[in-house]
Amino acid sequence: MLGELGEQGADTVSSDELAAATGVNPAKLRKDLSYIGSYGIRGVGYEVSALTHQLERVLGLNHRQAVALVGIGNLGHALAGYGGFDGRGFPVTALFDVDPDLVGIHINGILVQDVAAIPEVCRARDVTIGMITTPGPAAQGVCDLLVEAGVRCILNFAPVVLQVPGEVEVRKVDLAVELQILAFHVARRNLTGGDPESNGHVVNGAGGLKP
Amino acid sequence: MLGELGEQGADTVSSDELAAATGVNPAKLRKDLSYIGSYGIRGVGYEVSALTHQLERVLGLNHRQAVALVGIGNLGHALAGYGGFDGRGFPVTALFDVDPDLVGIHINGILVQDVAAIPEVCRARDVTIGMITTPGPAAQGVCDLLVEAGVRCILNFAPVVLQVPGEVEVRKVDLAVELQILAFHVARRNLTGGDPESNGHVVNGAGGLKP
DNA sequence: CCGTGTGAACCCCTTCACAGCT
DNA sequence: AGCTGTGAAGGGGTTCACACGG
Incomplete structure (x- = not known):
């Protein structure tokens, strides 16, 4: 997502923007980023290019494999x-x-x-x-x-x-397991009769079985 | 795995056997299975075909989609x-x-x-x-x-x-993200210099970043 | 004033350990 | 004697809420 933003010419992103774009909780995003250091600017957000480089370094994406x-x-x-x-x-x-x-x-x-x-x-x-x-x-x-x-x-x-x-x-x-997981959610929804749980941004959610 | 065992002619499996074959903790396996009911036999294990059918039912795999x-x-x-x-x-x-x-x-x-x-x-x-x-x-x-x-x-x-x-x-x-995750583990290993963490059965493990 | 960084509360999953059944 | 089922302990990730800094 940072790569995309960079190509679109964005200089900075806030954790809220980035979280909305990726479907993630903003607090979690900030906390995770904080583990690699303080590369954000309070009151502004994160500098896209700087953060991209830092992430690539930490994630080991800075050289081809x-x-x-x-x-x-x-x-x-x-x-x-x-x-x-x-x-x-x-x-x-x-x-x-x-x-x-x-x-x-x-x-x-x-x-x-x-x-x-x-x-x-x-x-x-x-x-x-x-x-x-x-x-x-x-x-x-x-x-x-x-x-x-x-x-x-x-x-x-x-x-x-x-x-x-x-x-x-x-x-x-x-x-095939990915499809089975989807099938499970169908089955569960039919069972419970449409619980008003999720809304709009569900990606790989859990969905328990316990009563 | 149950399907495989059934084809091989196994009548029953213990949670320990099933856990070893799938790379999962035996207690977790039993606890998870317990959520769908008590289909195991104490002192013996689980009847393969019965458990298979129960799982297919609960997971919504009993009809084609x-x-x-x-x-x-x-x-x-x-x-x-x-x-x-x-x-x-x-x-x-x-x-x-x-x-x-x-x-x-x-x-x-x-x-x-x-x-x-x-x-x-x-x-x-x-x-x-x-x-x-x-x-x-x-x-x-x-x-x-x-x-x-x-x-x-x-x-x-x-x-x-x-x-x-x-x-x-x-x-x-x-x-591509799957590969990036693998790349991250290489990078992390090279960083820490080979921690004696995992052994033999690592599948999709987490591996944090916190100090 | 706005958004980061983070301590603390929270919640839930995982694992242990053993009672109970066969 | 063996293995399931599960209460209880434990651990770790997630979210809240706010102090701090630009």
Whole structure:
């Protein structure tokens, strides 16, 4: 959001404005920002460019990180061609699959190589993040290869819980689960008969089950 | 995980087994399950099939829900062809885009139609969930059309915060943000010099910033 | 006067530990 | 003997409200 504001030529933002734009509580926003230091100006707000730079520094976004993508199925193919990653500092630098029909082709100018080459190629290209878009059963094996290659961060789209050493960070994205969560809210709403709870800005809200 | 266990022929599971398999605290698992009723057997565990059915009922997964997908770019194309949705009860039933070159083609046997047809088609096919995979600037307009069509649940992949009426539920998935979160953990680890915190089973952990 | 920064209250989720059932 | 179900303790994030500074 700060990036957007910067492009629009805004010099400063107040926590209230930023909170409204992102759907967050203003107090929480200020408190969170305060943890990285006092970069706001009382009575005015935050200087957009200064805050952006500070955040990038603290969040580790100030240098690009090469990404390897394993599993060139439907989803993998799409992610390999997705411009959003490179634009945000995460260039997709290596592609892997087991299928001999896929190995050798290029996507967006990047060669698809056999998974056996993961350790060597990832080290050579300084890959720090791996994305797994294989079928479930193949995911753990691929994960092990990535770890062997020194990759410490893994974004897992396969519907399995990966076992990794402690120094490796795994995040799991399960798109079908996202739909299930939405379905749950439908079910709950039909059950309770439309509670007048939320209004206008619900993003990933909780919604308990307790009576 | 229960579905998997059922296919493997397991009759019962203990909370400890289930917790280990899913990477969750056993007590939390029991407490959560207790909210939907007492379907466990003391000294034995949970009957897999019974628990599965109860969960499906409570979570609203016992009947299929039609999904509409708007924005047939890289990601949209992949999701339209992704088998994981239909397999979990969320058949992709309608596809939309603005691009005249895309309107008229079929993906997985489903016709791509113009976004202007959203209200009519979604009502006709009883679509309850909408997925938005358009570029950011187009997302709000598409969202409005879906809401007009009576869609109450939206899964948003576009990097914008959608404005919706209170009765509509929005979940946002930002894949670049997922990578940023991983990047943050790298940065933090490099900063603190490898704290001996996590071990073996970290999935979507928090990791604060406070001193 | 306005908006940040923050102590304190609050709330809720998480985890422990064990009573109770099979 | 084993495992569920849960009261109670604990911890941590969220929100309030206001002092402080521009």
